[in-house]
Amino acid sequence: MLGTWTSCEYDNYEAQEGSLSPVIAIQDIRHLYKGEDVVLTRQNMKEAYQVRGTVISDYANGNVVPGTIVLQSFKKGLTKGITLHLGDAAANFALGDSLLVENIENAVLTKVNGALQLRGINPGSITKVATNRPVTPINVTAYLLDSLPENYEATLVRVYAGAIKPNPSVTDTYTGLKALTDGTDTIDLNTEPSATFATATLPASATFTGIAMPFAASPADAPKARLWPRNLNDMVDVGGPIYEGFPETFEGPTKTSYTSPATLDLKTGKWRFTQALLGPTAGRDRFSLPGLQAVRFQQNLSSAAYLQMEFNVLNGASKVSFSYGAYYTDASSTFRLEYSTDDGKTWKAYGPNITDANSVAKTITYTMDIPGKVRFRINKLGLGTTNNTSINNGRLNIDDFAVYEKM
Missing domain, CATH: 2.40.50.140 (Nucleic acid-binding proteins)
Structure with missing residues (x-):
């Protein structure tokens, strides 16, 4: 019968095999540390004695703690890592190597300068299973x-x-x-x-x-x-310096109406909101912590909605970045970045339309080489009412809008 462990312990049961696995998850090793050094045993590892993962450190390029590699794995829905101290043998393991450490019994789990390390592992017990394994940050x-x-x-x-x-x-x-x-x-x-x-x-x-x-x-x-x-x-x-005051985090005033006021004085300058408000609803508006609100565009419009700088930055632009996501469970939408070099009289699209907003906020970065004065805006296209087939036009969040000087 499958045992049940408390939240501070772990389940080393290998369901497919019907027995305890010899491999312990990295997060379960980490849970063993309670402020003092721990000698790893089969008893405190629930009969496990091995660990596996992918090397994410790059010993060859030298930005490492001497004698160490960093091993990362994804298990039980979590990405966790740990530092292994191997001495001179650390040089034998490269970025992207998939490793099975076949025996971690009697290794010591300790903390060095605030970070956990496993020390006392015999490098001869490490098997290189594969090389050049990709790891997504x-x-x-x-x-x-x-x-x-x-x-x-x-x-x-x-x-x-x-x-x-x-x-x-x-x-x-x-x-x-x-x-x-x-x-x-x-x-x-x-x-x-x-x-x-x-x-x-x-x-x-x-x-x-x-x-x-x-x-x-x-x-x-x-x-x-x-x-x-x-x-x-x-x-x-890579880009130039970020302009003073940016990123614009939209944390200043409140704006609960999609229509008024039309402009707000924010920390970077005056911004125009067309069919947009400042949304403060946790779990629905995709604002970046520790912030408490993000721009939220209206849904199902047949005309464009805008978030627009009403001021210029004067030293050109090498880059623009911002975060975006779909409000709550709304459908995605279509929007694009636009810029003006004539004080907002005319606007040009920069880059393609973006259509992948979802419930997980993401950051987009545009690299560019625009000289002189320039201003930017987000144009959310007015595609009409969402039908979840040919038209997706849900509410859209924008946050942390940053502009960088020309290099």
Whole structure:
């Protein structure tokens, strides 16, 4: 009969086999740590003695804790990771290697500078099952990483629309700790001097991928999130500095009517709302925490709805980013980014129409090279009433609208 464990324990039962599995999930290893070192045994692992996962660290490019690799797996609906300390043998395992650690008995689960490590594993017990396995990053905000650092520890994450503060000079490099913000919070971008890209020029803004790793100088300190990029390919959508005051988070006033007032004074300037309000409904409006509201466009219109800057940014644009999603359980909709270089007299579409809004908010980034003064707007097309076949025209949320200076 299948046993039932409390929430602080775990179920190591392999249903298909009808017996306890020899493989323990990474999250179950992590649950064993209660503030003191733990020696792993079959007893405390419910007869398990192996662990498996994919290497997400890139030892060859050097931005790692010396002698370690980071192993990540997806099991029981959760993505979790852990650091393995292997000494010199860590160099034998590459990014994308799928590993089976055949014996973790007597390994020690400990915490080093705020992050869990497994130490004392015999490298000879590790079997390389496959190579070049792809791993998809978890999309997160700096706020989530900073407020819940242990939830994302040792996993591959992506922070969209990141900006380095203060703005780096042309001589600044990746080496050391750099303040990385996405408008929701600020975390540290961590690059070791040993990294192959340590002396590369630091971009003012980019979408940053890396391994989330908490840091605490002592056990008494609260862990703070750090993002460890693995190589230069982890920085994409490189652009100029974010304009002062951006991203526009739409957190200032309230607006409960789709029609009035037509314009609002927000922290970045004046914005025009046409058939749009500021939605504060948690679980329905797709605002980015710690924010409490997002722009919400009306549904089923036969004419366009707009969110429009009524001011120019003056140093051109290298990039625009924002988050979007469908309100509550609404159908998707069709919208596009538009820009004007003549003070809003005429508008041009930038990029294709977007049609994939759903209940999970996502971030989109447009790279561009527009000189001089420019302003932007979102145009939600007036397609008529949703029929869930040829027409989808549900309510749409927009949040965290950011504009970046021309490079």
